Amino acid sequence: MTQMTVSLKALLLAAAVALPGMAFAAEPAMMKDGMMVDHKGMTVYTFDKDAGGKSMCNGDCAKNWPPMMAPAGAKAEGKWTVIKRDDGMMQYAYDGKPLYTFVKDEKPGEMKGDGMKDVWHVVHEHK
Template identity: 70%
Template sequence: MKKNHCRIAPLLAGALLSFSLIGLAAEPAMEKDGMLVDAKGMTLYTYDKDTSGMSACNGQCAQNWPPLMAEAGAKAEGEWSLVKRDDGSMQWAYDGKPVYTFVMDKKPGDVTGDGKMGVWHVAKPEAY
């Protein structure tokens, strides 16, 4: 029986550590080179047609400009808030402005969506 305890103890310790870290929330994005980027380093954008606390980018728009989605149970903190989308899912917003990535950005640091159609802009913390 001791052999089983030796195998279970590390698993139990790992599970307890994971459980204790669940309560530690990280911001959904970070600032890099003066702009906001997601956890993968992809540039985030704002859309001029959005109103504070509401996304106007749905359907085909959201396919081209994927919203920065919030996981179930995510909590607003500081400048970060949550926006309920038309389909009921939750999206992150910075200072009330929903944020998105752009499908044409292929690698971290790309900003191919900046100025697109005159309504898409790189999300910058100091801009708000």
């Protein structure tokens, strides 16, 4: 019983330390230097072919442009929404536009996908 109590205490302590770091901030992304970035500092994009709050980027497209996935039960407010993708997974959208990152952006702040094929755009701060 003592071993189990110690293990349970250790588990609870580990959870208390880990959970705050795992918890999503109030918004899944933020503005930095006039552009939207995720919580890892990676640039966030929109896709011109998305319409009506629906993502048109699936399959190979989603491999190159990973959707900003929302965890189960995620809540959104203000300009933030959560949309259902064709595969049933949930994705964050901002101002009605589904959000993505780009696989070729290797470091925070890179914007290699901006203007790609004239349909991918960095989300900029509206003033």
